[in-house]
Amino acid sequence: MLTVSNLHAAVDGKEILKGLSLDVPAGEVHAIMGPNGAGKSTLSYVLTGRDGYEVTGGIATLDGEDLLALSPDERAARGVFLSFQYPLEIPGVPALTFIRTALNAQRRVRGEAEISAPEFLKLARTKSAELKIDFDMLKRALNVGFSGGEKKRMEILQMAMLSPRFLILDETDSGLDIDALRIVADGVNALRGPDRAMLVITHYQRLLDYIKPDRVHVLAGGRIVASGGPELAHELEREGYERYEKAAA
Amino acid sequence: MSLATAIRDRDVAELPGKRDEDWRWTDLRGLIRALPEPSPAFEGEVGEGVFDAFSADRRVLVNGGDATIEVAGGDAATVALRLVSRGAGAHTSRVTLRIGEGARLRLFETYESDAGSVAQASLTISLAPGAALERIVLTSEDAEAVSVSQAEVLLAPKSRFSQTVMASGARRQRLETHVLHPGGQGAARLDGVYLVAGKRHSDQTTVVTHASVDGVTEQLVKGVVRDQARGVFQGRIVVEEGADRTDARMGHHALILSDRAEVDAKPELEIYADDVACAHGNTVGALDEDALFYGRQRGMPEPEARALLTEAFIGEVIDRIEHDGAREVVRAWAAERLRA
Numbered sequence: 134m135l136t137v138s139n140l141h142a143a144v145d146g147k148e149i150l151k152g153l154s155l156d157v158p159a160g161e162v163h164a165i166m167g168p169n170g171a172g173k174s175t176l177s178y179v180l181t182g183r184d185g186y187e188v189t190g191g192i193a194t195l196d197g198e199d200l201l202a203l204s205p206d207e208r209a210a211r212g213v214f215l216s217f218q219y220p221l222e223i224p225g226v227p228a229l230t231f232i233r234t235a236l237n238a239q240r241r242v243r244g245e246a247e248i249s250a251p252e253f254l255k256l257a258r259t260k261s262a263e264l265k266i267d268f269d270m271l272k273r274a275l276n277v278g279f280s281g282g283e284k285k286r287m288e289i290l291q292m293a294m295l296s297p298r299f300l301i302l303d304e305t306d307s308g309l310d311i312d313a314l315r316i317v318a319d320g321v322n323a324l325r326g327p328d329r330a331m332l333v334i335t336h337y338q339r340l341l342d343y344i345k346p347d348r349v350h351v352l353a354g355g356r357i358v359a360s361g362g363p364e365l366a367h368e369l370e371r372e373g374y375e376r377y378e379k380a381a382a
Numbered sequence: 383m384s385l386a387t388a389i390r391d392r393d394v395a396e397l398p399g400k401r402d403e404d405w406r407w408t409d410l411r412g413l414i415r416a417l418p419e420p421s422p423a424f425e426g427e428v429g430e431g432v433f434d435a436f437s438a439d440r441r442v443l444v445n446g447g448d449a450t451i452e453v454a455g456g457d458a459a460t461v462a463l464r465l466v467s468r469g470a471g472a473h474t475s476r477v478t479l480r481i482g483e484g485a486r487l488r489l490f491e492t493y494e495s496d497a498g499s500v501a502q503a504s505l506t507i508s509l510a511p512g513a514a515l516e517r518i519v520l521t522s523e524d525a526e527a528v529s530v531s532q533a534e535v536l537l538a539p540k541s542r543f544s545q546t547v548m549a550s551g552a553r554r555q556r557l558e559t560h561v562l563h564p565g566g567q568g569a570a571r572l573d574g575v576y577l578v579a580g581k582r583h584s585d586q587t588t589v590v591t592h593a594s595v596d597g598v599t600e601q602l603v604k605g606v607v608r609d610q611a612r613g614v615f616q617g618r619i620v621v622e623e624g625a626d627r628t629d630a631r632m633g634h635h636a637l638i639l640s641d642r643a644e645v646d647a648k649p650e651l652e653i654y655a656d657d658v659a660c661a662h663g664n665t666v667g668a669l670d671e672d673a674l675f676y677g678r679q680r681g682m683p684e685p686e687a688r689a690l691l692t693e694a695f696i697g698e699v700i701d702r703i704e705h706d707g708a709r710e711v712v713r714a715w716a717a718e719r720l721r722a
Contacts, residue, residue: 181679184671209681221676225694234690235680242681274694291680 134159134330135180135299140191142179148189149175151355157299162331164341164366167352168374173334174218176352177303180332181215182208195299209235210242212298214291216305220284223275228287229257231275232294239295260293264320281308289320300324300331306340318343338370353377385410385502385530389472392417407614407646408556408585414528418500421445421471428466432520432715433490436707437462446473446501451489455482455510463491467499467527475503481513481541488705489517498526498553505533509541517545518708520715523552525580532558539566546703547574548712550719551582551611561590565597565625574603575696577719578611578643585614592625592655599629604696605636606720607643617662618650625655632662637669637695639688689721696720 135157142150149172157163167173178186180193182205193200200208223231237247248256261268264286276284285305292300302321306314321344325331333344341349341363349365350357351374358377359365388396388410398404399411424444434440437460441449444466453459465475481487495501509515523529529552537543547557561570576584590599605613619630636645649662669691677687696716703709 183675183679204684205675205678206681206683206687209679215679217676217679221670221673223673223676223691223694225697226690231677231680231690234686235677235682238683238686239681295680 135193135195135332137193138191140179140193141189142175143187143189144175144185149355150179152191153352153356155350155357157330157332159330160327161347162325162333162344163348163350164333164335164346165350165352166335166338166366166369168378169336171352172355173352174303177215177301177334180301181205181213206238207242209297210239213301214295214297214299215301216285216288216292216303218304218307220276220288222277224277226275227273228271228275232257232291235291236295256294260290263323264290264293265316266290282310282313285309285317286313289317292324293320298329300329301334302331303334304336305333306335306337314340314343338366341366351377353380385500386474386504389417389474389500389502404587404616407616408554408583410528410554413554414500418470418472418498421467421469421473421499424468426468428464428468428494431462431464431492432711433462433492433518433708436460436488436490436705440464442466443475443477444468445471446475448476450478451487452480453482453485453487456484457482458486460488461490463489465491465493465501465503465531467495467497467501467529470497470499470526472500475501477503477505479505479507481507481509481515483510484512485510486514487516488708489515490708491517491519493519493521493523493529493531495524495527495529495552497524498528499524500528501530503531505531507533508536509538509543511538512540513538514542515544516704517543518703518705518712519545519547519549519557520712521549521552521555521557523550523555525553525582527552528554530556530558533560535559535561537561537563537568537570539564539568541568543569544571544704545573546699546712547586548715549574549576549578549584549586551576551578551584554583554585556585556587558587559589561588561599563590563592563597563599565592565594565628567596569598570600571702572599572601573699573702575699575716576605576607576613577696577716578605578613579608579719579722581610583612583614585616587614587616589618589620590630591620591622592628592630593622594624595626595628597625597628599631601632602699602702603634604699605645606639606692606696607636607645608639610640610642612644612646615645615647615649617648618652619660620652621655621658621660623654626657628655628658628660630658630660634664635695636666637692638666639669639692685721689717692720693717
């Protein structure tokens with residue numbers, strides 16, 4: 134599914150990713166853990182093509198296709214979805230309008246017919262009920278005045294409706310209380326499947342109690358410095374990142 | 383100094399220009415070297431108007447002329463008023479509107495041209511106590527046209543005046559509204575949108591004078607400028623001595639979508655009374671790049687994401703239009719211009 138090899142990337146001329154390599158096969162969930170400033174969010178933005186994140190070397194492919202050559206919207210149409218650490222507020226655009234515009238744009242790129250209005254509303258009702266989101270909230274401007282937890286749930290709702298193949302969750306647990314975390318994790322787990330893969334970026338182990346990873350990687354100093362099974366997350370929780378930061382320095 | 387007298391006297395020395403403080407951003411004297419010939423009377427068809435569906439009472443002034451619209455006390459009326467220029471001549475129009483006590487008028491007003499005409503329109507609008515006017519102005523001007531509209535609005539106690547001016551510019555375009563507000567629980571709303579592209583210029587100038595107590599004014603003007611276009615907003619609210627308990631709020635916000643586009647804004651509050659609630663906000667900036675990336679990450683191609691965000695930006699003004707049908711005409715007009 135996702136292959137990243139010797140990836141280098143800079144922001145404002147400062148190198149943040151320094152030769153990062155990573156393989157996430159279809160059907161697997163990989164966690165990326167690391168200290169603040171390790172490059173976790175940079176990785177998510179480089180993979181999704183945000184302006185200002187300059188790739189200076191290396192490759193990233195999705196099912197063999199060069200991701201880095203595609204625009205952000207082309208990557209989205211290929212199934213790449215980023216759940217933002219801080220979801221944006223979009224004044225004046227109802228959540229339903231935003232999601233339908235995105236869904237239809239993706240469908241057009243893939244040569245599919247646009248979704249009909251009744252079909253879309255049915256999908257929105259079903260998925261919002263699953264995520265315990267009040268449907269009327271979707272008529273309001275996206276994320277405007279929403280609490281941190283509501284914004285995160287709205288990200289998962291978009292994920293559920295857009296049905297992406299490769300999911301990147303950037304600090305999805307931040308700002309969530311335990312009930313919201315469970316709802317969000319259930320939503321994410323419902324999307325697990327043999328044709329999908331996920332990259333779960335987190336600072337804390339807590340989220341991984343709910344979204345159980347197949348592999349855990351430690352990102353420090355712009356590179357993956359250690360990889361292991363789920364037990365690695367517990368070790369990091371106990372012992373911290375210090376020795377990896379030293380190793381990366 | 384006025385365009386109307388300049389056209390009447392065929393004298394460019396009468397044109398307002400950058401030495402006139404209120405015209406410094408819309409300099410007609412520097413622009414017009416010689417006034418064109420007076421427009422000939424027009425005999426042909428002008429086609430349908432965009433608001434025809436909402437009114438059987440249609441007034442069409444082609445290449446100038448006079449019109450009077452009166453609504454008797456207690457009546458309700460809807461009028462589609464079209465000020466049309468055909469050809470590249472010069473002309474003036476004069477429209478008088480009188481709205482009787484407790485009467486209600488919806489006025490759908492359009493400015494249309496097809497060549498480098500020089501046109502000026504004067505509107506004199508008076509509202510009797512308890513009268514209501516919703517005025518929607520929509521422009522569809524030629525890129526070579528010069529068009530100036532000047533409205534004088536006289537409110538009365540407990541009258542309500544709401545306007546939404548939707549402008550897409552011309553070679554020079556100015557839509558000016560002066561409101562004399564006697565307070566007395568009268569309310570004025572002066573909203574506007576300018577969407578200007580190419581080398582077009584659009585100026586929205588408003589002056590509201592609160593002459594007595596208990597008046598309300600609210601204003602929200604939004605602009606989107608692209609290419610080498612220029613948007614001008616001048617909003618002045620004057621609260622005269624003794625006009626206590628006036629509540630006046632003004633907002634102007636513009637998006638500049640290219641390096642060579644320009645917005646000039648002058649919001650002014652002149653307050654000579656003590657007990658008032660007045661506020662103004664003014665912002666000029668670019669589209670939020672983070673929001674743009676958010677939309678693109680979800681799959682929207684960049685032009686579509688931009689259009690969605692700019693439509694939402696001006697949507698706040700359009701949503702305030704009271705008449706359902708007109709609101710959707712205006713929304714479609716804006717979408718067409720933003721997606722062009």
